[in-house]
Amino acid sequence: xxxxxxxxxxxxxxxxxxxxxxxxxxxxxxxxxxxxxxxxxxxxxxxxxxxxxxxxxxxxxxxxxxxxxxxxxxxxxxxxxxxxxxxxxxxxxxxxxxxxxxxxxxxxxxxxxxxxxxxxxxxxxxxxxxxxxxxxxxxxxxxxxxxxxxxxxxxxxxxxxxxxxxxxxxxxxxxxxxxxxxxxxxxxxxxxxxxxxxxxxxxxxxxxxxxxxxxxxxxxxxxxxxxxxxxxxxxxxxxxxxxxxxxxxxxxxxxxxxxxxxxxxxxxxxxxxxxxxxxxxxxxxxxxxxxxxxxxxxxxxxxxxxxxxxxxxxxxxxxxxxxxxxxxxxxxxxxxxxxxxxxxxxxxxxxxxxxxxxxxxxxxxxxxxxxxxxxxxxxxxxxxxxxxxxxxxxxxxxxxxxxxxxxxxxxxxxxxxxxxxxxxxxxxx
Amino acid sequence: xxxxxxxxxxxxxxxxxxxxxxxxxxxxxxxxxxxxxxxxxxxxxxxxxxxxxxxxxxxxxxxxxxxxxxxxxxxxxxxxxxxxxxxxxxxxxxxxxxxxxxxxxxxxxxxxxxxxxxxxxxxxxxxxxxxxxxxxxxxxxxxxxxxxxxxxxxxxxxxxxxxxxxxxxxxxxxxxxxxxxxxxxxxxxxxxxxxxxxxxxxxxxxxxxxxxxxxxxxxxxxxxxxxxxxxxxxxxxxxxxxxxxxxxxxxxxxxxxxxxxxxxxxxxxxxxxxxxxxxxxxxxxxxxxxxxxxxxxxxxxxxxxxxxxxxxxxxxxxxxxxxxxxxxxxxxxxxxxxxxxxxxxxxxxx
Numbered sequence: 001x002x003x004x005x006x007x008x009x010x011x012x013x014x015x016x017x018x019x020x021x022x023x024x025x026x027x028x029x030x031x032x033x034x035x036x037x038x039x040x041x042x043x044x045x046x047x048x049x050x051x052x053x054x055x056x057x058x059x060x061x062x063x064x065x066x067x068x069x070x071x072x073x074x075x076x077x078x079x080x081x082x083x084x085x086x087x088x089x090x091x092x093x094x095x096x097x098x099x100x101x102x103x104x105x106x107x108x109x110x111x112x113x114x115x116x117x118x119x120x121x122x123x124x125x126x127x128x129x130x131x132x133x134x135x136x137x138x139x140x141x142x143x144x145x146x147x148x149x150x151x152x153x154x155x156x157x158x159x160x161x162x163x164x165x166x167x168x169x170x171x172x173x174x175x176x177x178x179x180x181x182x183x184x185x186x187x188x189x190x191x192x193x194x195x196x197x198x199x200x201x202x203x204x205x206x207x208x209x210x211x212x213x214x215x216x217x218x219x220x221x222x223x224x225x226x227x228x229x230x231x232x233x234x235x236x237x238x239x240x241x242x243x244x245x246x247x248x249x250x251x252x253x254x255x256x257x258x259x260x261x262x263x264x265x266x267x268x269x270x271x272x273x274x275x276x277x278x279x280x281x282x283x284x285x286x287x288x289x290x291x292x293x294x295x296x297x298x299x300x301x302x303x304x305x306x307x308x309x310x311x312x313x314x315x316x317x318x319x320x321x322x323x324x325x326x327x328x329x330x331x332x333x334x335x336x337x338x339x340x341x342x343x344x345x346x347x348x349x350x351x352x353x354x355x356x357x358x359x360x361x362x363x364x365x366x367x368x369x370x371x372x373x374x375x376x377x378x379x380x381x382x383x384x385x386x387x388x389x390x391x392x393x394x395x396x397x398x399x400x401x402x403x404x405x406x407x408x409x410x411x412x413x414x415x416x417x418x419x420x421x422x423x424x425x426x427x428x429x
Numbered sequence: 430x431x432x433x434x435x436x437x438x439x440x441x442x443x444x445x446x447x448x449x450x451x452x453x454x455x456x457x458x459x460x461x462x463x464x465x466x467x468x469x470x471x472x473x474x475x476x477x478x479x480x481x482x483x484x485x486x487x488x489x490x491x492x493x494x495x496x497x498x499x500x501x502x503x504x505x506x507x508x509x510x511x512x513x514x515x516x517x518x519x520x521x522x523x524x525x526x527x528x529x530x531x532x533x534x535x536x537x538x539x540x541x542x543x544x545x546x547x548x549x550x551x552x553x554x555x556x557x558x559x560x561x562x563x564x565x566x567x568x569x570x571x572x573x574x575x576x577x578x579x580x581x582x583x584x585x586x587x588x589x590x591x592x593x594x595x596x597x598x599x600x601x602x603x604x605x606x607x608x609x610x611x612x613x614x615x616x617x618x619x620x621x622x623x624x625x626x627x628x629x630x631x632x633x634x635x636x637x638x639x640x641x642x643x644x645x646x647x648x649x650x651x652x653x654x655x656x657x658x659x660x661x662x663x664x665x666x667x668x669x670x671x672x673x674x675x676x677x678x679x680x681x682x683x684x685x686x687x688x689x690x691x692x693x694x695x696x697x698x699x700x701x702x703x704x705x706x707x708x709x710x711x712x713x714x715x716x717x718x719x720x721x722x723x724x725x726x727x728x729x730x731x732x733x734x735x736x737x738x739x740x741x742x743x744x745x746x747x748x749x750x751x752x753x754x755x756x757x758x759x760x761x762x763x764x765x766x767x768x769x770x771x772x773x774x775x776x777x778x779x
Contacts, residue, residue, distance in 0.1 A: 139498065140498070143486075143498055143500070158514065159509040159514055159515065160509070162508045162509055162511075162514050163481065163507055163508050163509055168508075169508055172508055172511055172513050172514060175513065176513065177513050177516075178513055178514045179513065179514060179515060179516030179517075180516070371452075372450055372452070372453070372704070375452075376450075407705065423703050423705075426448070426450070426703045426704075427448050427698055427701065427703065428689075429450065429451060429535060429689075
């Protein structure tokens, strides 16, 4: 696109007015911006914030073409009205907007008023008097040279903003994985709009007081960034509710680390869930607290899969109530496990391996193991003639050792064969 | 730039074989291998971050009106290059699958990595044979021909003997031989056709239905029996149906309890990796070990393409058969080595 000489001057002077919005004290007047709009918080940084005010005589200065000289003229005006480094914050926003608006308006006017003749499509640079880059200028002028910001107003990644935004910088230093968070819808915009001192720091202190480790904070925020928008009163109330249910502070910290969304749920919901477990499982209070501490995501998700799982254990598998209680206290994960996989494992262990209910209830880790592993190891032992799971038998193999041992130890101690043999056997299945 | 990750990726090029366990979908196998390789490649250190110069204004002196401005310059690494901001270096590694195995079956599954995926195309088109071990059980018939399906019929099998089974297998093999001769499009009355047939090197030229090139009974222990099958263009469902039909021919019924692929072209069971070894440390040696086989596959297919191009220019049928049946001299030297290789392989493969 070819621009006429006058428009070049206009644009150049307009660009010099477009400043990076460095220190906004007030939130953006416009409401929810859909895309990632930049709003940085640099309370400490005031480097390029010597924003010149919008002069009223803009059209007069159109005659001045090039940056530095224009600024030197401008500072002469400015010295008459000195202003500090951070005073222009509020004006800045409006100036920024008006600068952009005016620049475009001016260009449109200029292009309308001047018709570009075909012969003059080239910009005659020699006619435009530019100051030489080697020209000496004073220190103050040098500092006041403002460079237009290269931050894109709309982008798909936080990489463009992380160097300029204090919030994002501090989050990266904490260990938050921004590359994962920016893929989630609207989370990036939310993080960019946060103010570190006002929003993030109080919640981080709150989590630290709760007992969450510093190393875990990054992981927690990566999984649940919405904890930064939850109000502090709510968070305090939920923690005090849990403490009123006699969860110790260490267990609360462990629960929050394991299930980052826990404190985003209302007290009513947590109460509902705890009541459900109390009623369904019939465990004592201390045991229930232990189960919930080890599996806090049971408080977070839906109750329907848990209800289904309990029904399956009772009706389909045929476990008694006290056996289910024992299994849940030993391996809480069976509450939220996949129903189909559990059925497959139980069917194999009970029907093919011939292990009775009581023995499975004594070794519930079997229900937590992978089906493929149980099958291969059982068939190997059967091939070797060592598949005895009844404790009464002399060469008895405990189910716990069957599933939890690593391959080498299993081969050497339980199967009494080499790892090579086991692999060769795996290839015959 | 020869970064560690780039060097690792360069080694991940070629074909290798894994042993697919039964009950697992082939896509899960491919995804597991890809995620393991990605983990290995992303664990190498990232490139050094760019440095940016930051200027910071420090006001000197306590009085604000002094207007003395000191600027300090510091060189810091750009946070935009931090691994937590950029994410993992690699998101995808091209892993392709050769002849697929359904969830019920197990056995050798050929996977291609990176540029080796083009060799998979050659593997498909080169009509290599595959060897299976089928285990069956007399006395039942189910809807999906496996022992875990819905039972439709139960029969007695007391009258079945190994002799009868062998006779049925011979009949099946005869039918398949006829189909093979038809689809290999050779002139039956020529000496060359006889030579090829004797050596067992007849192959279907283009698309064909499943053809068994070899079939025999390994073990007979009623009600269980085991067959070994060498076939081309098959599916595992077809093989299970074959067992069912063998049962029907014997005036009883049979279901399939196991389908296990022991060989896929030049890829044998000894080269296949079990699921504990689906990591970069074991896959890279496997790929280098099998590069000769991979190169042979590519050469076979490219020779075949060249031959078929020559033929299409002249008279269609007779030219095709003579071109394929020529052993030694007129055409390229590659033809001789090709057939000798194939005969050596088929001897092994028998």
